[in-house]
Amino acid sequence: MRSELIVVVTIAAALLFPHSLFAHHSSAAYDTGKRVILKGTVKEWVYSNPHCFLILEVKGEGGELVVWTNETQAPSVIFPVGYRRDTFKFGQQVTVTVEPFKNGQPFGRILGAVFPDGKVLGPAVGPPPTAAAAPQP
Secondary structure, three states: OHHHHHHHHHHHHHHHHHHHHHHHOOOOOEOOOOOEEEEEEEEEEEOOOOOOEEEEEEEOOOOOEEEEEEEOOOHHHHHHHOOOOOOOOOOOEEEEEEEEEOOOOOEEEEEEEEOOOOOEEOOOOOOOOOOOOOOOO
């Protein structure tokens, strides 16, 4: 009887867990068809699990300073495309392209970054594309 209860509880937990996992990784908050280019000053670069964050100070349309929080995936996901613990430094100027939040808040998902020296980094939202497609028969 006890082992049957453990099996039932385990199955119930397994059925419930994936739903919360998918909700956490949803892109529903982002305006995935829109791109915003932000030219700003690095305030902070948080390189840690489960997501990295780039905090930028950007001049708004009216000249006011707007603090943008920009998200990436975990270090293990963005490392292969060139993002490192020391990629962004406090006070550094950088231009990033982001998908913004749909609600207009200054929050985005990084699609690319360009540094004053011309260095370019690609999307920080997933693993890099494979080098070549599998051969077709």
